[in-house]
Every structure is written in C-alpha cells, then in structure tokens.
Amino acid sequence: MELILLQRVEKLGQMGDVVKVKPGYGRNFLLPRGKAIRATQEKIEEFKTKRSQLEANNLKLKKEAEAVAEKMRGLSLVILRSAGESGHLYGSIRSQDIVEGVSSKGFTISRSQVILDHPIKTLGIHKIRIALHPEVSVYAHVNIALTEEEAKTQEIARAASPSLEA
Numbered sequence: 001m002e003l004i005l006l007q008r009v010e011k012l013g014q015m016g017d018v019v020k021v022k023p024g025y026g027r028n029f030l031l032p033r034g035k036a037i038r039a040t041q042e043k044i045e046e047f048k049t050k051r052s053q054l055e056a057n058n059l060k061l062k063k064e065a066e067a068v069a070e071k072m073r074g075l076s077l078v079i080l081r082s083a084g085e086s087g088h089l090y091g092s093i094r095s096q097d098i099v100e101g102v103s104s105k106g107f108t109i110s111r112s113q114v115i116l117d118h119p120i121k122t123l124g125i126h127k128i129r130i131a132l133h134p135e136v137s138v139y140a141h142v143n144i145a146l147t148e149e150e151a152k153t154q155e156i157a158r159a160a161s162p163s164l165e166a
Contacts, residue, residue, distance in 0.1 A: 001026040002039035004047050007058060008134040009035055015058060016051060018044070065133035068107065072130070075140040077101035078151045083123050093120035093144060098128060101142070120144065125158050 001023045005013050009030070013019050018039050021030065030036040037043050047054075079101055083089045095114035102109050115129040115137075126142045141158065145151035 003030055003036035004039045004043060005030075005036050006047075006054060007035055010134065015054065016047070062133050062135055065136040069132055069136050069138040072107060072132075072138045072140070075102070075105060075107075075138070076143060076155070077105070077140060078143045078145065078148070080147065080151070081123075081144055083146060087123040089121050089123065089144065091121075093126075093142065098140075098142060102130070102140070123150075125154055 002018060002020050003026050005015055005017045005019060008014050012021070019036075026036065031038075037047070077098065079093060079097055081089050081091075081093070095111045095116055098114045098116075099109055099111055109130060109132070113131050115131055117129075120126050120128075120142065123144050123146065126144065127139055128142055129137050129139055131137045143151050143154055143158075145154055
C-alpha cells in the first residue's frame with residue numbers, strides 16, 4: 001500500500017514522502033490517525049497544492065510543542081505503588097498513570113504521547129519519553145516508590161548518580 005505522509009512518522013519518513021507500507025499498518029494506524037493519505041494520482045496533485053499550508057501548520061505546532069517542552073524539561077514524577085519484597089510491583093505502571101502524574105504538574109498530554117520502551121514493573125527511577133510533536137520529545141523521570149520517604153531517598157540517589165540524568 002502506497003501512502004503520502006501528512007506529518008513526520010518515526011522510523012518511516014518525513015512529511016510529503018510517498019512510502020510503501022504493509023496494508024494493515026496503513027489501514028489500522030496511519031490512515032485513521034490522519035498521519036497519511038492514499039497515494040493516488042489525484043491525491044498527490046492535491047497534496048502538492050496544500051503542502052505549503054500543511055508545512056506552515058506543522059511549523060506552528062512544532063513551535064508550540066518546543067515551548068511546552070522547555071517548561072517540562074527536568075520533569076520528575078512520583079508514583080506510589082505497593083510491591084513485593086524483591087521490588088517487583090503488583091501490576092505495572094501504565095501510560096495512563098503517567099498522564100495523571102503529568103496532569104497533576106499542570107501539563108496536559110494524552111496517553112498516545114507517552115512512549116514506554118518497556119513495561120515499568122519495578123520500584124526505582126525510570127526515564128520515559130513524552131512525544132509532544134512528531135519532531136519534539138522531552139524526557140521525564142518517574143520515581144516509583146512504596147512511600148514518600150523512599151521516593152525522596154531515591155531522588156537523592158538519582159541526583160548523586162550522573163548516569164540517570166537526562
């Protein structure tokens with residue numbers, strides 16, 4: 001299936017690229033989310049006429065996202081959960097939990113903007129990525145602890161260890 005990308009898609013291409021993808025990926029992800037349109041001759045001509053307008057809108061959204069990213073830089077969240085003796089959580093931290101933590105700090109994001117490389121199932125500090133725009137991301141630290149005191153102790157240890165800094 002050939003599609004024209006309407007915005008940058010990670011690991012696929014930039015706005016305006018004509019890409020060939022598997023039909024399921026195009027039908028179930030790119031088309032419904034408005035990230036691409038089918039690459040027919042008429043749509044290609046239509047895209048060429050609207051390209052400057054789409055690029056201007058994208059630039060405006062990117063600047064807004066960069067402003068929010070600057071405010072969010074260094075964001076640290078504390079989530080209290082119960083865990084077993086070995087430090088494994090009863091369940092895992094979901095993207096919705098992170099959205100709720102970020103909203104408590106005064107920022108509004110959606111679940112789809114939280115990029116979890118792997119499920120968070122242990123206590124400790126985890127680095128997560130928040131994609132504010134296809135071209136703008138910010139990293140945040142999520143401190144998973146049993147109690148507030150333990151969270152403060154972990155935060156002090158993170159500050160002392162340069163390997164966990166963003």
